[in-house]
Each structure stands twice: as structure tokens, then as C-alpha cells.
Amino acid sequence: MNKIWLIIKREYFSRIRKKSFIIMSILGPLLFGGILVVPIWLATRDNPEKLVVVKDESGFFDHKLNANNIQFVYTTERIEHLLLQDSTILHIPPIDLKRTVDIFLYGENNHGIDFENRIKNSLERELRKIRLSRLGLNQGKLDSLNTRVNLQTKNSQTGEAEADSGVASIVGYIGAFAIYMFIFIYGAQVMRGVAEEKTNRIIEIIISSVKPFQLMMGKIVGIALVVLTQLTVWITLTSAIYLGISAYYSDEMKLLAETQSAQSTLSSPGMNKIEQAKMLSEVKDKIEGFPVFKTVFSFIFYFLAGYLMYAALFAMVGSAVDSMEDSQQFMLPITIPLIGSIIVLGAVLQDPHGSLAFWMSMIPLTSPVVMMMRVPFDVPDLELLLSMFLLIGGFISTTWFAGRVYRIGILMHGSKVNYKTLWKWFFMNN
Structure with a gap:
């Protein structure tokens, strides 16, 4: 048994003294810390507000669009003239609410999925309000129809709560x-x-x-x-x-x-x-x-x-x-x-x-x-x-x-x- 203990000590101390062991022991927690810090830093850093010129030919969205870090500026200028400018343009043609709505976002560069989703969500939110209003409804009435269900699992023998799946x-x-x-x-x-x-x-x-x-x-x-x-x-x-x-x-x-x-x-x-x-x-x-x-x-x-x-x-x-x-x-x-x-x-x-x-x-x-x-x-x-x-x-x-x-x-x-x-x-x- 004493000989096994000597071999254990030899293996243990020879490995923990290696640079690779020390580096990995420190690098692992630092990487985990980076995983925590980077999302917080990205979410809380000051992002420049982006300007979007809105050409609304439908009349539904006049000064109603709202999205985080996006400033909407409405204009009556012709779309042909707007496309000649170096700016991001949201063109809303006349809309038939009974059909799929086609709305166009113009710009010299790809805007990114997050930017596009924020604009899309704002448009869909306003269109939803319009359709609900025409049906004589509002969001409060719809929410009153929803009933949240909290499904709790319990042990049939002890009656104690079990872990959520x-x-x-x-x-x-x-x-x-x-x-x-x-x-x-x-x-x-x-x-x-x-x-x-x-x-x-x-x-x-x-x-x-x-x-x-x-x-x-x-x-x-x-x-x-x-x-x-x-x-x-x-x-x-x-x-x-x-x-x-x-x-x-x-x-x-x-x-x-x-x-x-x-x-x-x-x-x-x-x-x-x-x-x-x-x-x-x-x-x-x-x-x-x-x-x-x-x-x-x-x-x-x-x-x-x-x-x-x-x-x-x-x-x-x-x-x-x-x-x-x-x-x-x-x-x-x-x-x-x-x-x-x-x-x-x-x-x-x-x-x-x-x-x-x-x-x-x-x-x-x-x-x-x-x-x-x-x-x-x-x-x-x-x-x-x-x-x-x-x-x-x-x-x-x-x-x-x-x-x-x-x-x-x-x-x-x-x-x-x-x-x-x-x-x-x-x-x-x-």
C-alpha cells in the first residue's frame, strides 16, 4: 500500500506542476466569467440610435411606430426621391388588411436581424391594434380571455412537489x-x-x-x-x-x-x-x-x-x-x-x-x-x-x-x- 501511495504522489505532483494544468485551471473560470460578462456588457452598453425615414402611404402608422434605439422620422416626400438619399427608408405602400402585408426596408447595407425584427414587431403590433379596433375589440378584452395554467407535479405517495421536468x-x-x-x-x-x-x-x-x-x-x-x-x-x-x-x-x-x-x-x-x-x-x-x-x-x-x-x-x-x-x-x-x-x-x-x-x-x-x-x-x-x-x-x-x-x-x-x-x-x- 505504501508503494501505491508513492506512485499516487508522483503522478499527482508531477501533473499539477505542469504549465498546462495551471493554465487550464485558471482559463476555465475566466472563460465562464467571460460568458457572463459579455452578454451583460453588450446589453447595457450605449448603442447609437438609428434613424429610419418612414414613407407611409397606408395612413395607418402616422407617428405610431415605436422600437428600442430606433428613431422614426415621417415624410411625405416621393419614394423615388428618398431612394436617392443615403439613409434607411421604410416604405409602407397601401395596405389591404385581409391579405399578407408587404412592407419594404431600404438601405445600402444589411441592417442585421435584430434591427429588422424590432421594426417588424412594431409594425405587427400596430396592425394588430387596427384589426382589433375594426372588430370592436381591444387588447384588454383579449387578455381577459386568457387563463394561465400552472401545472405542478407531486409525488402520489408523499404528496410532495417534484422537480420541474x-x-x-x-x-x-x-x-x-x-x-x-x-x-x-x-x-x-x-x-x-x-x-x-x-x-x-x-x-x-x-x-x-x-x-x-x-x-x-x-x-x-x-x-x-x-x-x-x-x-x-x-x-x-x-x-x-x-x-x-x-x-x-x-x-x-x-x-x-x-x-x-x-x-x-x-x-x-x-x-x-x-x-x-x-x-x-x-x-x-x-x-x-x-x-x-x-x-x-x-x-x-x-x-x-x-x-x-x-x-x-x-x-x-x-x-x-x-x-x-x-x-x-x-x-x-x-x-x-x-x-x-x-x-x-x-x-x-x-x-x-x-x-x-x-x-x-x-x-x-x-x-x-x-x-x-x-x-x-x-x-x-x-x-x-x-x-x-x-x-x-x-x-x-x-x-x-x-x-x-x-x-x-x-x-x-x-x-x-x-x-x-x-x-x-x-x-x-x-
Whole structure:
């Protein structure tokens, strides 16, 4: 055990001292901070107001158009003369409200989809008011016909609120995809490290002091600690950056929220403060009942157990080949279950408690990804414990199998390796 601990320390400290580890540990949170800052900066920066010359031949829009950061100037000048000017022109020909309305926007350059949508929404809003007025209706009467439905899901046994499906889907998919990516990235590091040591003949010196199985386990656990360290750094720095951004841009975020609220009210005049309060209450209801502790615990467990299981297989492949190019033939059978797990996530999302989701979350090679998709939907505790138990059994089995191949393959050089050779090494006693 002491020898395994020495190998773990060697793998851990040799990797966290690398420039690539330090750069990625800092760059990850900074990129996340940029994702938060850039939209706020773009939304709150002072955009120059654009001028649009309106030639209204219909008579419906006289001084009625209104859009954010757009100034509408109305004119009676002929359209032929306007087109000779260097300006943005909105030409509204005579309109038949019973047919599709064709309105033309002229300019020397492409205006952009956001600019065009703001003008289009303003036109449609005014035309809607006109048609409602001709029918003897108004927006207030139409809004009075709408009844909002707040569908709340509750457990039939306990009566407690369950997690909203939308929130559960987002959290489950992010967690499942994160586990998939981490297993691939750090499992490949294990394989690459084993292959490099074997190619450089360093392994022959190391094997004289420790057993092959001890070396394999030390490398796997050492890199697992590196992963946990990087995740801890990411979470800590990301939280600090998020709190700093929230404090620095608090006024801008309030302004952005007020602007969005004003735009929402403009597009939906019937929305009052009472209804807005109801919407906030609905958002809180969606969060209530979400199994936060179970989800976080499951993510940590399935990430670590899944990584340890696949890392043993990646280490086996690294020990069997003389170069990374030769590893491709053995990678496909290992990665097929992982890729298949991602492929079936859509079907699991449609029926998280169905037979496909159940069995895929029980098979150790697919359970880390699939069960992470199911956990936010409050999977039964018995199923979760059974899946964890089977995954631990899968880790022990794959580690034992990989260790028997590793002890022979790590010392083999220059021989052509195939699946038959791996099977032969597995049954060799010495």
C-alpha cells in the first residue's frame, strides 16, 4: 500500500506542476466569467440610435411606430426621391388588411436581424391594434380571455412537489455530458502516460521496485486526484468570479432586467404586476422539489466510479501498444458504450423511468452517463443504490481484468498485438 501511495504522489505532483494544468485551471473560470460578462456588457452598453425615414402611404402608422434605439422620422416626400438619399427608408405602400402585408426596408447595407425584427414587431403590433379596433375589440378584452395554467407535479405517495421536468432535463443533460467528457479526457491521459513510460523504457526500472498492478492503480488514483483538484479550483474560482461580477454589474443587471420587463410589457400590454408576481411564484415552484443533494452526490460518485472503471481499461490499452497510433484498434470497443450512452439520452429524456432508461442505468459501462440523466427526475433510491452497487462491481471486475493484461503487456515490446494476444496475456500466470 505504501508503494501505491508513492506512485499516487508522483503522478499527482508531477501533473499539477505542469504549465498546462495551471493554465487550464485558471482559463476555465475566466472563460465562464467571460460568458457572463459579455452578454451583460453588450446589453447595457450605449448603442447609437438609428434613424429610419418612414414613407407611409397606408395612413395607418402616422407617428405610431415605436422600437428600442430606433428613431422614426415621417415624410411625405416621393419614394423615388428618398431612394436617392443615403439613409434607411421604410416604405409602407397601401395596405389591404385581409391579405399578407408587404412592407419594404431600404438601405445600402444589411441592417442585421435584430434591427429588422424590432421594426417588424412594431409594425405587427400596430396592425394588430387596427384589426382589433375594426372588430370592436381591444387588447384588454383579449387578455381577459386568457387563463394561465400552472401545472405542478407531486409525488402520489408523499404528496410532495417534484422537480420541474424542464429544470431536471437541463441539469441531467449537463451532468451526463460533463461525466462523458471528463471520462474521455482524463482516461486518455492515463493511456497516454502508460504508453509514454513503456515507449521510453522507464517502466522497466519502475517495475523492478513495484508490482505492475500497484503501478496501474497508483497512476489511476493519482490522476483522479488531479481531476478533483482541478474541479475544486474551477468551482472555487468560478464562484468567486460570479460573485465579483454580480457585485460589479449589479446596477447594470437591474437595468437590464427592467429593460427586458419593459419590453415584455410592451409586447404584452395585459401583463400587470400581479401576473408578474405569479410568474415569479411559478419559477420558485419549478425549483421546489428538486433533489439537489442527491444530484450533487450522484454526480461526484458516478464521475469518480466511472472514471476509475474506464481509466483501468485505458491503462490496459496503453500497456498493450508500443505507440499511440496502435491504440486506435482497441479504443473502439471501450468507447462504444460511452458513445451509446450519449446517443440514448434523448430516449431517456422522453421516458426517464422506462425500461430502456432502467437497464442502461444498471449496466456499469453505461450507467455513469445514463443514470446522471435520470437522477434529477428523482429516480427511486433503491434503483440508485442498485446501480451504484453494480458500478462498484464493474469497477472491481474491469480493474482485475485490466490488471492481468497490464502486468504482461507493460513489459512487451515489438510484438504485434491483437485481441487474441490480449486474451492470451489474461490467462498467463507469469
